[in-house]
Amino acid sequence: MLETVEKIWMDGEFVDWADAKIHVLTHTLHYGSGVFEGVRAYETARGPAIFRLKEHIDRLFDSAKIYMMDIPFTREELTEATIETVRVNNVESCYIRPLVYLGYGVMGLNPLPAPVQVSIAAWPWESYLGEDGLAHGVRMKISSWKRHDPNIMPPAAKGTGMYMNSSLAKVEAIKAGYDEAIMLSPQGYVSECTGENIFVVRHGRIITPPVTAGALEGITQSSVRRIAEDLGIPYEVGNILRSDLYVADEAFLSGTAAEVVPVRSVDDREIGEPGPITRAIQEIYFRAVKGEDDRYDDWLTYVRP
Numbered sequence: 324m325l326e327t328v329e330k331i332w333m334d335g336e337f338v339d340w341a342d343a344k345i346h347v348l349t350h351t352l353h354y355g356s357g358v359f360e361g362v363r364a365y366e367t368a369r370g371p372a373i374f375r376l377k378e379h380i381d382r383l384f385d386s387a388k389i390y391m392m393d394i395p396f397t398r399e400e401l402t403e404a405t406i407e408t409v410r411v412n413n414v415e416s417c418y419i420r421p422l423v424y425l426g427y428g429v430m431g432l433n434p435l436p437a438p439v440q441v442s443i444a445a446w447p448w449e450s451y452l453g454e455d456g457l458a459h460g461v462r463m464k465i466s467s468w469k470r471h472d473p474n475i476m477p478p479a480a481k482g483t484g485m486y487m488n489s490s491l492a493k494v495e496a497i498k499a500g501y502d503e504a505i506m507l508s509p510q511g512y513v514s515e516c517t518g519e520n521i522f523v524v525r526h527g528r529i530i531t532p533p534v535t536a537g538a539l540e541g542i543t544q545s546s547v548r549r550i551a552e553d554l555g556i557p558y559e560v561g562n563i564l565r566s567d568l569y570v571a572d573e574a575f576l577s578g579t580a581a582e583v584v585p586v587r588s589v590d591d592r593e594i595g596e597p598g599p600i601t602r603a604i605q606e607i608y609f610r611a612v613k614g615e616d617d618r619y620d621d622w623l624t625y626v627r628p
């Protein structure tokens with residue numbers, strides 16, 4: 324069960340957690356016609372700070388644009404509402420879920436006449452793949468489910484409906500005894516995981532798949548890039564094959580919910596305990612989000628200035 328807080332922001336006002344309800348004929352509930360973000364706020368010495376809020380709000384607006392949803396709030400309004408959501412709930416750290424959805428009033432596959440509504444919820448959420456995963460790595464399985472073809476579902480948009488694909492892959496992996504799935508593009512290249520980007524390390528270089536392989540342009544992924552560049556570790560965006568994962572020196576995942584997680588094995592080919600590059604990236608990432616490294620202060624929005 325979710326750990327609850329007091330208030331949820333809905334269309335411009337705060338409502339009690341228990342009253343944050345919608346009608347059963349809400350359009351998005353039937354057709355998956357929403358877009359969303361996942362953001363985190365971390366406890367810092369200066370109170371809670373939201374990590375890369377601007378980038379998340381920008382991606383939310385990009386997702387909405389792709390689906391021709393006209394968000395009835397400005398970027399500034401949703402930025403302020405997100406900060407307020409953390410502030411009013413008095414949490415030191417939390418996961419934040421802004422959602423743009425089509426509400427009640429019309430049914431059918433033309434979404435354009437439906438009202439566009441927005442909610443922002445926050446709740447305390449432990450790292451997605453668990454403490455043991457963060458420390459020792461997760462066991463991955465290549466899914467029999469492919470990632471979306473970009474002309475079937477645009478991977479650049481965080482659309483609610485496209486996560487049915489992620490859930491199919493996640494369930495398959497869990498039922499087979501693994502922690503998480505890796506999905507291939509329709510062309511057979513490594514794409515990403517159900518809710519994380521993936522990286523391999525070979526011969527001292529970090530390689531991550533491009534958006535053209537169906538991966539979301541991850542905000543944590545771009546944080547990893549900047550940290551790698553600051554550490555002088557070569558970083559490339561390029562296609563990788565499943566066999567590149569099998570023979571990787573190291574591999575890791577990144578995502579807002581999951582954070583930076585080492586990969587311990589892929590399809591039962593052992594990679595082992597987290598290697599030095601994974602460890603270094605992970606360590607700086609966790610210092611950055613907690614405001615313990617000045618170089619990354621531009622990533623933080625303090626909730627109580």
Ligand code: PPE
Pocket residue numbers: 360361362515516517518519520538539540541542543544577578579580581
């Ligand atoms: N790929 C997918 C498919 C994805 O959903 C996410 C985030 C990422 C990559 C990483 O993106 P970023 O968070 O910008 O680094 N997944 C969100 C949803 C997780 C969930 O289970 O819900 C998240 O991590 O918030």
